[in-house]
Amino acid sequence: MTTAQRPTLEAVAARAGVSRATVSRVVNGSTTVAQPIREAVNRAVAELGYVPNLAARSLVTQRTDSIALVMPEAATRVFSDDQVFPGIIRGVSQELEAADKQLVLMLAGSPAGHQRVERFTTGRHVDGVLFASLHGADPLPGTLARLGIPVVCSGRPLGDVPVPYVDVDHVGGVTAAVRHLIDGGRRRIATIAGPQDMVAGIERLTGYRTTVAAAGLPELIAVGDFTRESGAAAMHRLLTEHPDLDALFAASDLMAHAALRTLREAGRRVPEDVAVVGFDDIETAAYTEPPLTTVRQPIVEIGRRMTRQLLRLAAGETIEPAVMLPTELIRRASA
Known part of the structure; x- marks a missing residue:
């Protein structure tokens, strides 16, 4: 019994009638390749069922297409009946889905968990980091920002941390x-x-x-x-x-x-x-x-807005240091 070989860049190049380097540029999103050639490469990719090697591509582009959402909380808290956490996660995932990015959810409800998150994020396994539910003057957002990793927080970080954030009034x-x-x-x-x-x-x-x-x-x-x-x-x-x-x-x-x-x-x-x-x-x-x-408070919109800010920051844009969203009093029978 034989296993079908995975289509290679060389096979796509032969099918499209172009060089391997041209296929690589098209697959990695370059806009310097002429439109007819891009169409020929994309057609060959579809016909052969070529799937890019994401690990290899990340070495070339220095991008992982993944964004971490860090919540310094225990799993029992995040996955409880507190609907604030799933609301933020839903907002983040909606924006990342639209941007064709992968969400990496990381919980850090203990010192060991916090150290694990720090190792992972400083190791540049993601293109940016979102923080929600920060406690105290957590140094990690500032540390990542100083390393050049895009960071946006939900809620103003405590302490003197020049990290952009989205919050409510x-x-x-x-x-x-x-x-x-x-x-x-x-x-x-x-x-x-x-x-x-x-x-x-x-x-x-x-x-x-x-x-x-x-x-x-x-x-x-x-x-x-x-x-x-x-x-x-x-x-x-x-x-x-x-x-x-x-x-x-x-x-x-x-x-x-x-x-x-x-x-x-x-x-x-x-x-x-x-x-x-x-x-x-x-x-x-x-x-x-x-x-x-x-x-x-607009819980889902908090997640969406902070994600849009992070994607802009990761793309090299200058973003507002603080975005404030409005609140609204909803009158019901208890008062």
């Missing part, structure tokens, strides 16, 4: 949410803040503090980590420390959803006793009991 969104509660007559407005090692958690807390201070209202704060579990624990803590609270802004919809359940178990009616507003507008926000008033 966290402060403006929270300001609209808290103003909505104040306009509804609420005066004991608590918050379940997000993690304070992430720009989203920091800026959403800033928006809450600024708005309640401007209204002359007290700060009632508990901190979570954007998960349901932390939302339930924080809501219990707030009810114990501030039993007279009459409104809640939660910095994620998952924490807000957990707070709704905790309030119901404590005999508090929403919105009659306590009005509740979340942040994200994930799909389940419309199906909570009652449906959740929340700040919508």
Whole structure:
């Protein structure tokens, strides 16, 4: 039994009546070859079923046609019911599919995972790197950028890191949410803040503090980590420390959803006793009991926009250092 040989560049060149070097230029995307010759080569490629050797081509072009999306989170978090992560991944993959690029998803939820990601990305196995869900002043985006590797982050990197990013107007969104509660007559407005090692958690807390201070209202704060579990624990803590609270802004919809359940178990009616507003507008926000008033951020568009920015950067274009996307208050029955 014999195995069919894989068509070679030489076979394509013979079929098209051109040199091997010309076939190589056409296959690698050169625009310096005349249109009739390109058509002849592409016709020969199709007739023979030639498939380029990607490893060899990358040695010539210095391109891998792959983009890494790095999420410094554990797999249990990324592949959970938190719809922010799949939304970003969906946006990234849509843009890469349109650009005929391959997505390489890398999780770094531990020190060992972070080191593995660093080895892979600094080894130039990808043409660029996207970061989402950064914690603290992570040095890796800046390190890659200094090596000349195109990098774009979702969310402003903490620390003095001159890396381009795409983010949303966290402060403006929270300001609209808290103003909505104040306009509804609420005066004991608590918050379940997000993690304070992430720009989203920091800026959403800033928006809450600024708005309640401007209204002359007290700060009632508990901190979570954007998960349901932390939302339930924080809501219990707030009810114990501030039993007279009459409104809640939660910095994620998952924490807000957990707070709704905790309030119901404590005999508090929403919105009659306590009005509740979340942040994200994930799909389940419309199906909570009652449906959740929340700040919508364009999750899929974040992934798409950061990918477009990275592809422009990888193509040698100059891009904006920061792109800010708007948020929108979605009014439902909880507030």
